[in-house]
Amino acid sequence: MKIQEVIVVEGRDDTAKLKQAVNADTIETNGSAVKTSVINQIRHAQTKRGVIIFTDPDYPGSRIRHIVANAVDGCKHAFLQQDDARAKNENGKSIGIEHASPAALRQALQNVYTLTEDEPVSITRDDLIAEGLIGTPEAARRRERLGALLHIGHTNGKQLLKRLSMFRISKHQFNQAMNRVRQEEDNERKTNSNT
Template sequence: MKIKEVIVVEGKDDTAKIKQAVDADTIETNGSAVNDAIIEQIKHAKEKRGIIIFTDPDYPGQRIRHIVSNAVPGCKHAFLSKSEAKAKHDKGIGIEHATKDTIQKALSSIYELTQEYSSELTREDLLQYGLLGGNKARSRREKVGLELRIGYTNGKQLLKRLNMFQISKVMFIETMNRIIQEENNE
C-alpha cells in the first residue's frame, strides 16, 4: 500500500512501524514540543503532497494533532483507538504498538477536517442515542469513535468532531443502531 501524502507522527518508533505497514514518508514531531521548523516542514509537505496527521490516541497525541491542524489547516486525519494502540506486555499506548493490519486500516479510513461544516447532527441526536450523560455514554462514545474511525472524544467534543468530519446523519444513525444492537446481544 503506497501513501501519497506525508504522514505526521510523533517519533522514530512510529515511523519504523508505519514503514513496516505501508510505503510512506513521515515527518516526526519529536514529541509534543512541535517547533516552528517542524511546522514549516509540514506546511511545505502539505503544499507538495498533502498531510495525514497520525498521532497516538492519548493526551500528548491529541495535543500534537491540535497544534499541527491549527498551524496547517486542511490536513487529513487518521486515528487508532486506545485498544488498537496498546502494548501487549506494558502500559504503553502508541502507533508503535499497533499491528500492520491496524495501521493499514487506519490509513485507509482518513478524514479531511473541514473548517466550514454543516451541523447536520445536533446535541439532541447525541442525547437520543445515550452518548451524553448516563452510565453507557462513555462506552458508546468509545465505540462510535472506533466504528467511524474518528477517535475517542468526550461528550462536549463528539458533536464537533462528527460534524467537522462530515459524518452524515444516516451514517451516524446506522452506526448507533449497530452499537445498540451489539449491546443488546451481550
C-alpha cells in the same frame, strides 16, 4: 500499500512501525512542543504532497494533532483506536502507534478524513443525549464504539459533536453506526443472560 501524503507522527518508533505496514514518508514532531521548524516542514509537505496527521490516541497525541491542524490548513486525519494501540506487555498501560499491528495501521490509513467546518451541523447535542452518548453511565463506552465504527477516534462528550461536524458525518452515517452499537449491546446482553 503506498501512501502519497507525508504522514505526521510523534517519533521514530512510530515511523519504524509504519514502515512495517505501508510505504510512506513521515515527519516526526518529537514531542508535544512542536517546533516552528517542524511546522514549516509540515506546511511544505502539505503544499507538495498533502499531509496525514496520525498521532497516538491519547492526550499528548490529541494535543499534537490540534497544534498541527491549527497551523497547517487542509491536513487529513487518521485515527487509531486505543485498543489497537495498547501495548501487549506492561499491563497494557502504554498506548501508541508503535504498539499497533500493521493491519490496524493500514485500516486507519484507509479511513482518513479532512477537517472542515463549512458544513452545517446536522447532528445536535440532543441527538447525542437521546443516543446515550453523553450523560449516562454507558456514554464513554458508547462513544468509544461509535468512534471506532466511524473511524473518528476516541472522544470525550464535549469533543464528539465537534468531530462529527468537522468530519462531515451525516445523520444517516450516525444513525447506522448507532444502530450497530445498539445491536452489539443487545447481543452482549443476551450472551450474558445465557451464562
